[in-house]
Amino acid sequence: MDKNVTMEKIVSLCKRRGFIFPSSEIYGGFSAIYDFGPYGAELENNIKKEWWKNMVQLRDDIVGLDSAIFMHPKVWEASGHVAGFSDPLTECRKCHSRLRVDHLLKDVGIAADEKMSDEEINKIFLKNKDKIKCTNCGAKDFTEARKFNLLVKSNLGNFTEDWTKDPVYLRGETCQGIYVNYKNVLDSSRVKIPFGIAQIGKAFRNEITARQFIFRTREFEQMEMQYFTSPDEEMKEYEKLKKYRWDYYVKSLGIRKENLSWKKHDNLVFYAKEAYDIEYNYPFGFKELEGVHARGNYDLSQHSKYSGQDFTYVDQLKGKKYVPHIIESSAGVGRTLLAVICDVYTEEEVNGEKRAVLKFKNNLAPIKAAVFPLLKNKTELVAKAKEIYDNFKIKFMCEFDDNGNIGKRYRRQDEIGTPFCLTVDFDSLQNNDITVRDRDTMKQERVKIDELEDYLKKKLGE
Ligand SMILES: [Zn+2]
Incomplete structure (x- = not known):
């Protein structure tokens, strides 16, 4: 990254030149939502096109999908999102900012585990109360922490007054649409394991704190590929996918290697085999750009349990039967776009005058x-x-x-x-x-x- 890059400069250029606007700006903006302007839309399309080319067009073993944003509510029960997809939330009693307790703890050097209960979180929170300050006003007076579910609820198709009792959800991630279509794709196309299904689409999360411009937003677009493998080849395929995805950022998007790094997840969810993130060196530090995870057979097993469908695959080549294991690649369009802009932003002096230039790789230039x-x-x-x-x-x-x-x-x-x-x-x-x-x-x-x-x-x- 050019040493002159700051978030202020990126945000200002994005606004001034029509890449990114705050949503509904004429009404004062709408928190944690952004719109892509004329050049942002072009750049976004070019990024998606490059991803699709790498993940579908060039791959004989991966097919595309475009599933709907709305799905049967059972999907989110099976996935664990209804019960467990939540962040710990507290409110500053002075300025009434809502803040994420795990972020507040992290700021004072304490790691909070995703799997902690309300009780456990509150215990740590209380113990460190003197150290923790409101990031907005500096006060040290907070309400008790409680877990807040991130799924966005809707009344789609529900015409009763009290629809909140029986909501449908805007999808919290695009991969669930892939899992529920696994059998449809298998039965209708000529794929055989190992194979992948890729899709690009919007997802929604009730993020409590939105930080760092378009890095964490409540409406965002994902580019996800789920790859179905036999249990004994899961880790071999995982290593291949890791390399493939790294090369994509370096070769296809032209992101400088020194601004990318692998980060291993230390606290794995119980079913996961291994999880790494590709991080980018944003002006606010190395942060997740993409997750490459080996998920075991959890996803299909859960949907089998909740739907009653059998997802056993008959592997004629190996003479075996199994529920396929999944490795996934999950990237965000907004995060990629922000990484690309930060990476190409350059300031130069020309005849005593300063010029700012975005040195995009030609395939990405709007x-x-x-x-x-x-x-x-x-x-x-x-x-x-x-x-x-x-x-x-x-x-x-x-x-x-x-x-x-x-x-x-x-x-x-x-x-x-x-x-x-x-x-x-x-x-x-x-x-x-x-x-x-x-x-x-x-x-x-x-x-x-x-x-x-x-x-x-x-x-x-x-
Ligand atoms: Zn405050």
């Missing part, structure tokens, strides 16, 4: 090329630039810009990370060529307009 006429009021230049723009916009995302001087247009394209700026000037009319300016080197090259398409295709493909 706009691939911007076309400028040198001057706005010369109709021949504008017509020529428009012609080139119209030709390229059917091939990839392009922009036409004739606003302000060239220097200002370059700075704007640098800040949204456009790899190439193409300028039509008076020589262009004579020689049928154009100035191509490279975002990173700022070098300018004359390229014949007839050769421009091949030139850009080659460069963008690199």
